[in-house]
Amino acid sequence: MPFPSTRLRRLRTNPLVRSHVQETDLAARRLVAPLFVRPGRNLRIPIASMPGQYQMSIDVLLQEAKALQRKGITSLLLFGIPARKDAVGSQAYAPSGIVQQALRALKKALPDVLLIADLCFCEYTSYGHCGILKRQRGRGGEGAKERNSQWDVDNDATLKLIAKTAVAQARAGADIIAPSGMMDGMVKTIRQALDQNGFKNTLIMSYAAKYASAFYGPFREAAESAPRFGDRHGYQMNPANAEEALREVALDIEEGADIVMVKPALAYLDIIRRVKDKFHVPVAAYNVSGEYALVRAAAQKGWVEEKRIIREILTSIHRAGADLIITYHAHDIVP
Numbered sequence: 583m584p585f586p587s588t589r590l591r592r593l594r595t596n597p598l599v600r601s602h603v604q605e606t607d608l609a610a611r612r613l614v615a616p617l618f619v620r621p622g623r624n625l626r627i628p629i630a631s632m633p634g635q636y637q638m639s640i641d642v643l644l645q646e647a648k649a650l651q652r653k654g655i656t657s658l659l660l661f662g663i664p665a666r667k668d669a670v671g672s673q674a675y676a677p678s679g680i681v682q683q684a685l686r687a688l689k690k691a692l693p694d695v696l697l698i699a700d701l702c703f704c705e706y707t708s709y710g711h712c713g714i715l716k717r718q719r720g721r722g723g724e725g726a727k728e729r730n731s732q733w734d735v736d737n738d739a740t741l742k743l744i745a746k747t748a749v750a751q752a753r754a755g756a757d758i759i760a761p762s763g764m765m766d767g768m769v770k771t772i773r774q775a776l777d778q779n780g781f782k783n784t785l786i787m788s789y790a791a792k793y794a795s796a797f798y799g800p801f802r803e804a805a806e807s808a809p810r811f812g813d814r815h816g817y818q819m820n821p822a823n824a825e826e827a828l829r830e831v832a833l834d835i836e837e838g839a840d841i842v843m844v845k846p847a848l849a850y851l852d853i854i855r856r857v858k859d860k861f862h863v864p865v866a867a868y869n870v871s872g873e874y875a876l877v878r879a880a881a882q883k884g885w886v887e888e889k890r891i892i893r894e895i896l897t898s899i900h901r902a903g904a905d906l907i908i909t910y911h912a913h914d915i916v917p
Contacts, residue, residue: 606901608893608915610654614698614866615912618804619643619684620663631800632871633878635910637663640680640687647692653916657696659760659908660684661804664706670714671706675747682754689755698787699756701747701772702763703740713740713763740765745775752781758841762789764818773838787841787866790834791827791853794818797846797872804871827853828860835863841906846870848895851902858903867904869896874910889914 594600618629618637625639638646647658662681664673673679685697703713713735740763748759748771759776761768769788776784795818819826831842842861844854845868858865877895881888892911899907909915 606897608897608900610916611656612900612905612907613655613896613912613915614657614659614906614908615650615655616659616661616908616910617643617646618661618663619680621665621680629800629804631803631875632910633875633882634913635804635874637804640684643684644687644691647688647695650912651692651695653913655912655916656694657698657906658688659698659700661700662705667706667708669708670743671703674701674703674706675743675750677750677753679750682750685751685754685756696757697755698758698760699751699754701744701751701759701761703743704763713737713765714743735765737765737767741767741771744768745771748772749775749779749781752776752779752784756784758785758787760787760789760843762792762845764789764792767837769834769839770837785840786838787843788834788839789845789868790831790839790842791850791857792818792843792845793821793850795821795846795849795870795872797849797870800871800875821849824853824856828856831857831861835861840864841866843868843908844904846873847899847904847907848873851898854899854902854904864905865903866906866908867899867902869899869907869909869911871910877911 618635619640620637622639623641625637626642627637629635629637650658660681662673662679662684664680666673676682681699685699688695688697709715715733716736716739744761744763744765751759759772761772769786772786776782819830827844834842841864842857843866844850844857847854847867847869854865854867873895877886877888877891880886892915896907896909896911896915
């Protein structure tokens, strides 16, 4: 028997009925706002490639967090821009590091806000890579330190500092540690360090499937984290690979990740769906800086309806399977 051609349209005609049968509900509680914090006072420095986003001092960050909370957005992801950088990214794990300062201030002022601390070294190292570098054996020579072929990330040395950073962030008030460096064994290392230091209830949200994407460009300006030489293809994933993402996620879950993340979001909706269908764990997706900047640029030209397209994008990410959406549009999407 043929399906009546008018049956589906009847469900769309009345706006109230259309609302009742809506399958995907994009609520403020699903959104996580990424924020950039730096030393100083009364600082709100515009990020040129991300209109509407700022580097903020802690006092201004508190105002921003309160404004987001009033809109129902109660989860924040913190990135730090330190006063100084060095070869081992020491400000990432120092008790006085800028993220640790911000965590303490936010936890005191807004105890009901969920605080997520990004854990990576690209903002903190003098060379802008996500781990500690070592010279490759058999390489060297004059000027070699500036050539990526002479250097590699020392995975095991980085893990030791990852552990120190996770504990420092948890002590400062982080509810969730979010390691993003794509180091082998990072989740296991963090889980062991947290448990051994009395933070058994601190969660881990792993950047489990983080691709070597061209969509990260504006973030590198925002976090002042562009690599001085080389690239990150040696530890971030090949955008052409999907099965590898499932292996990465499986390993992180086995090592103790409570939430797994796919990054970026829009070009990887298929990965989000495959991860959700296979593992049935909480999934986060990062609607990254380049995705944000494209919408902003088109909206400034009048080429798209900004709020409508933002809602459509975020709905697609949630529909694909993301339980949490990290997005710079958080302020824009909620009235």
